Amino acid sequence: MGSVFAPYGPGGPLSQAAASEPRQHRFYPYTDNGGSTLGIAGKDFTIIAGDTRSTSGYNINTRYAPKVFKIGGDDETGEGAHIVLAVVGFAADGLALKERLDSIVKVYRYQHGKRMSVKACAQRLSTLLYQKRFFPYYTHAILGGIDEDGKGALYSYDPVGSYEREQCRAGGAAASLIMPFLDNQVNFKNQHIPGSGEGHNLARREPEPLPRDHVEQLVRDAFHSAVERHIEVGDGLQMMVVTRDGIEEFYYPLKKD
Template structure:
């Protein structure tokens, strides 16, 4: 009887797909590094260059991005949009009032934009109303976080108008952490553009001439509470052009063209401005 209930040990050839191995040597650490030379070129991530930025106002939100796509020192194309309309209706996203900017690995950026666009359109079909920018921001955070173990290799910025008609801008890291900001730059030239925006939009490091006394942040924040110092759409458009005109002089991965989307209560107005091509 005992033989009828005999359970063979693993060493008795149960057809296991693996064999026990002795552990020897130093432990090996596994990490995620998408640009590693150890990964086959066909599977390796590539930073396709370019930069994006976003600035909000009292009744508008402006996002902009250059159109150059690079791989190292090579230019893949001079027109690769980094701004995508989200929601609305049809393949052209008619009547959309949300814009997503993505910079980093172009294939991941396009895949993320298509996925978020599908989510927003399904929400409209299921609930009979447009998804708010705050709800879309939270949903995008979930999408990125769910891919955290093999993340979208992009820096995303989402723009729109909130429930009060005020410009809303949300910036993300690749795994979904996000915050609402008044301005944000991302991509290859972010280290050049962001200090400019900090100074001109957030009024940081501005001083009374010859005194060494700061007049920027505290004064401007008090004025903004009273609604007296918000910049107009024309002034912000000038800052956007100045930021990219300066960036292309100092960064080889930025240039060719500038795509600008202005979001207002009337909808999205898109413009294109030529940049340096060398």
Template sequence: MTMLLNHASHGDGIGYSFAQPTAAPVQQHSFYPYTDNGGSTLGITGSDFAILAGDTRSTSGYNINSRMAPKVFKIGGDDETGEGAQIVLSVVGFAADGNALKERLDNIVKMYKYKHGKPMSVSACAQRLSTILYEKRFFPITYTRFWEGKGALYSYDPVGSYEREQCRAAGAASSLITPFLDNQVNFKNQYVPGSGEGHALEPKKAEPLSRSTAEGLVRDAFTSAVERHIEVGDYLQLVTITKDGIEEAFQPLKKD
């Protein structure tokens, strides 16, 4: 037990106190480098095309950092315009990690073409992406999702696990867009009218979507999402990949 001298004593003598000293509050220090910059992306594939799309709003909390921050990038192109690219990468979430990942993958694909004299295949690029993310598993590239498309669509988690899918949504409004894609693209909970009653209804068979139908679904998904989510908006970046090349278009969305 600690004895403290109290010089503000009673009377003229020395006063003593055997009270425990007050402990200083414990402070815990932590380092968290990530910021979710909002926005959403989605991908849809058809029999001879793949579509990647995303909004262009960049946020930080309730603040809008930029109204023109594209989230879909051409990979392996010949110059800054991306001419000659056959792979498209979409990133959403923490913008700094997304941009760094885009630059690294772009360099890898270009070096592959330089060394081997031919473009890197989509499946090979998908595996290389998985390796990059697995290398960062102890300090992961979080809040990022990406897809590559040349008639194929791949989705990833932060540590490199990936799978090929027909459609996928990610980002701030993914919980709003995913049910819409499940119903309209994967035909979940769709039944043939008049085929029965209750559980006897015949499920509607999924059919390949045409390009115009898929592009319409993308526009509808984002038009709906911006009505319900403040981190999505401004412009829609729509990138369509076919055997003839990559087409890119921007369309206005709500800005409030």
């Protein structure tokens, strides 16, 4: 009785060829830790918020991982800060970016004897991200503060430093759920003035600054809606409000399931 030829078995030609090939080890340095952030600029304030859930796939790493940080203040209390940064995506990259920007803003104050403007900080953050364009920070950043005219200023970024000043912006896992809501409620897209015409001739409602209490409620509504639809968002809502008088911080519970 003849032997059975097994090309894939031990000693077979294909197994010998595979054993002789060099083994490849792959390393992927990024992961997505979930969560979402958003920012809204008002007439004389800016609100930036984020949830506190950190995930890895279907696992919850922690239920309190802040994504919104004070920039340029005291290390322990944050006192003296006048700029807020929100980062979402890979948590380690977000913290590294926050630490670098915080150090730059503090050094600027020590060297020049004055605070860095939010406009200058926005440009500096763009440069930081661009310097890492070949190995980018895997994070979505939103920067906010009060500009030289006392108006709310909000800047959003892509991973390699392109940025723009906006009225509102959402980032992270639930951005696709939150951003259409903000477009309608803050930018007044698809809103028209009743009685201004018929059919397509209705006059479009022009955007205008919203009062602070209304914006705070919009932020809470946005996250309460997002947690109903997205498993990577939840546990707590961290909100910071930047005004001429400083930064106020609030925390609200969200769904934990």
